[in-house]
Amino acid sequence: MLVSAKSNLVTPLPKRPGEDPTAEAAAGLQSVMTQALQNNLQAQTTQTSTQVEESATQLSTQQVNEATRISDNVDEAFAKTRVGLQATSAPLPDDVKDRIGDGSATAEFKDYMSKTPEQRMRDAILQEMGLTQEEINQMPPEKQQAIGEEIAQRVREKAQMAAAEKDQRRGEHTSIEGVDKLIASL
Structure with a gap:
């Protein structure tokens, strides 16, 4: 007969409540x-x-x-x-109405655009002089003629200045074309 060298492990059986005071306390x-x-x-x-x-x-x-x-x-x-x-x-108050007319910017723009360039220039010169057309109409004929000559002189000066600027710009344009041709030829 052969005897096994292995030992059987014994599993302890659970204790019933009341048998182990330590387990109950835990x-x-x-x-x-x-x-x-x-x-x-x-x-x-x-x-x-x-x-x-x-x-x-x-x-x-x-x-x-x-x-x-x-x-x-x-x-x-x-x-x-x-x-x-x-x-x-x-x-609007009356003093403001007098300064701006009927108060419509559109009406003022239309009035300005309806004028010729000469009329616009004349109005600008009168404004520079601090005069209105109504004031000129109330002056004696000699003063009206003097102011008319002054306005004509200023108009001529402005026309000459505009022509000189145009010639100067034309000269610059010509010199630019010359430079372009020189660069192209290289």
Whole structure:
């Protein structure tokens, strides 16, 4: 007969409650620790939840304040626009009407464009002299003639200056063409 050298491992049987006081104390301690951990976790969860609620409340308060500020800015801009529109439809004072005529920029532009270049130049010279056509019409004929000669002289000077500038530009253009030809020939 052959005998095995291996020994059988014996597994201890679990003890029944009440048989081992150490096991019972460990089980009791474990259940108390588990309960304490659960209570601590629940307290932390409640505290975190409260902090999240406070943070959310602060954030929503900030957003409401920002929205209120933006709304106030929009209301202010609207009020300024309304006042501006009311001011433009208000009648102009008499002294302002005298300075700008009928108050229409379009009418002034059309009046200016309807004039010949000579008339525009004459008006500009009168303005330089600080005179209006009405003032000239009220002057004696000798002064009107002197002012007319002065205007004619200035018109001639401006025409000569314009012609000189044109000739100068034509000369520059010719010299540029000459340089271009020289560069092309190289």
